[in-house]
Amino acid sequence: MRKGVVIAGFGGQGVMLVGELLAEAGMEENKYVTFLPSYGPEQRGGTANCHVVISDTTIASPIVSKPDAIIVFNLPSLDKFEPTVKENGVIIINKSLVPREVRRNDVRVLQIDVQSVAEEIGSPKVMNMILLGAYTEIEKPVSLTTLKKAMSVILTGRKASLIELNEKALDRGAEIAKEFMGVI
Amino acid sequence: MSNMKTIYKVPSPIAKRDTSYCPGCTHGVAHRLIAELLEEMDLTKKTVIVWPVGCAVLGYYFIETDALEAAHGRACAMATGVKRVHPETFVLTYQGDGDIASIGIAETIHAAARGENITTVFINNGNYGMTGGQMAPTTLIGQVTTTSPYGRKPEMNGFPIHLPEMLATMDGPAYIARGALDNTQHILQAKKFLKKAFNTQLKGLGYALVELVSNCPTNWKMTPVESLERIRKEVLPVFPIGEFRVVKGVE
Amino acid sequence: MGEKILMKGAEAIAEAAIKAGAMAFFGYPITPQNETPEYFSRRMPEVGRIFLQAESEVAAINMIYGAACTGTRVFASSSSPGISLMQEGFSYIANSNVPCVVANVMRGGPGLGDIAPAQGDYFQATKGGGHGDYHTIVIAPHTLQEEVDLVLKAFDLAEKYRIMVVLIVDGLLGQMMEPVEFKETVDVTKFKVPEWATVGQGDREDRIIITSLDLAPEGLEKMNLHLQEKYRKIEEQEVMVEEYRMDDAEYAITAFGTMARISKTTIELARSEGIKVGLIRPITVWPFPSKTIENRANQVKFFFDTELNAGQMIEDVKLALNGARPVYFYGKMGGIVPSAEEVLEEFKKHLGGQHE
Ligand SMILES: Cc1ncc(C[n+]2csc(CCOP(=O)(O)OP(=O)(O)O)c2C)c(N)n1
16 A cells, blocks of 8 residues: 655645644554655745655655645645646545636546535634545545544644544544545 | 072963963963963863964963864854853863954854853954954054054944943843953953953853953064053053953852 | 654754764754754753754854863754854864764755755765865765664764764755654763863873864874874775665666655666666765775666756766766756656666667
8 A cells, every 4th residue: 555645735724734644643553654744945825735655665755746646725736736646546625715626537526615514513723634534534544543543642732622623523524525435 | 498488480280381472472471360360279170271263372282271272263152062061161262352353253242142151361462463463353443454554444444342341231241351461560450350250150150251451562563562551552541441240249 | 662753854863863862952043954953942951951052053063063072972953054154163173083963954055045955065065065174974864764863873973983974964854754763762871071072181191182273284284194094994984875676777876865765766666667777875975885886887787866956976976987887967956856757757868769
């Protein structure tokens, strides 16, 4: 198993946290992981992204140039990373902020209106976790259970109070993904 | 023999060899004062002196303690490194005016601002002695040097830097003073200032600096006697003797 | 054996230095290594050691110099522009024969450049970036685990030879996260002041002077000969190099640090197309593994050097080969990091129609 994912959006949308959680969970499952935050030229224009690789074997380059999946939080991220996704790869989209359809027809696309889902859950802060839940359900780089375990490692101090809401959001994202996969 | 008493001896830290200083230069006087205090205060064996780039670059041959040779201007930074990891060591820096107030002014001001528990002896001879008498930050207005051949002009070269007065405006340093080495009375006073500066470190009070107004007969193109007179007539009016900052506990 | 912890490169290097017994850190903020001083500022007080933010890199390296003269394990880190300022201290430290470890998290240059990953400081690091005839040992890890392991090794080498060891990593290794395991914690209570160090004469018979100066040319020549002798010994004994899939290789890639890491993926891609290529990865870029490269000259058709610069290590590769084989180059500047696929594409241009 080797899964490369690019997670991209505006700074402040929790993009890096999603990446870090995935990496931490991968490590918990004794897999090889790398997390590479966007850095240098890609930081321009206020977009943030990170590359995460989770693998059963050692990882050479941490750069994900042909992702198995991308999680896009905003339009510039879709514009930038849509062309890079592998054939048959997955694109998970924050529909609330991405006002266009995916142009490629050789990829699987899941659009989630995360804003309304987050409102249902009761906090706008969990949008990133909804997308992460959906991604994890479809790509299965790690289990949802490990992801929740990883959360307690990364969300400490004041942030620990958000764990419950975040877990809810992960589950909700996963449910949406299940429905989506049932449809295909 | 029994009725003879010692009225003069070479302090034990002074090496039994000739110095590299010019005849009549007061670097030798400054060395002696430091050596006397190291001996009197029983500090020789626990001292590391950080020597400068300048006329005193070979100072470690003349005062016999553990010693380091800093890069030009960096003595206070180097001394900080020593003192932070070995606080029990008595750490001195010995620096010229070019070293401390030009190329190394940042290192000096920040050591003072941090209240670094080290002691600096600063020799102000009004020029860059070692490199042949160029203008220094302490060169007086109108003074001729090899790089101010028409005399130091404010519009071109700005004004002399008064380091003690500057440092005294800060909260970090514990003891800041200026003495002079032009006559016996001043020399004895300078020793008192130095002793306070040494004690400041021993008591852990923080940064101490004593500027010593000195001569440079060779580059001033004067006899030693003339050079000492010049200190009194021209230099001390601009760089007055005094204690500029004395925090509680310094003695 | 410790457990695995997911850490950022710039923090892992700091923790590794602490575990290796670094008793003091001196530094000045500069991206992309700010996490390193920040981490030290939190941790050093916890372990009762020294963290000091200096007023400049010039001051920082001279604080390192002073502390190193006392025989204390000291560590500094910076990034390219700051490392340039430190070159004065590097040169003095070299001729004073005192040990210390400094990390350079390289960013794009010249000048203020940018804050993206680059390897443009190879020349400065390996040829002696300050004045005079000197070297520092220069180590270039390519994964975070290797970085962590080599920090301890760096201190050991520094003390064995009384020399500065420089770790060169780039912004990518500084910023990425990967699980690391700290295998050893040095017992600092066992540290003693070495017999050459200056902490005050104390009970010693002779006093100690540490200086890089000797105004007599014959004396300075002696100091230089001593350095050169030390460098020859290091060249003989301390070369570290990895040969990756070289056994059956018909072509060799040469790369260090991040580019070596990327090249390993390039090699997998190439081999899946039936192209037999391997990697020679200098771990010490000084001393340089010239013999390893020379030994492969008869085996491979050509060498392909790839770096995040305009071609710097390639000069050492060519010197090692002395014309025996062609050496081609692919590099990116300005902080752009090519993908494994791009490296492969460039590599394939030299195959001359084969494998296309
Ligand atoms: C980086 C650097 N710049 C310049 C010099 C040359 N240099 C040696 S001594 C000196 C001047 C020292 O003058 P000062 O500090 O006033 O001490 P003095 O010689 O007068 O005692 C200079 C500029 C040097 N050694 N290093």
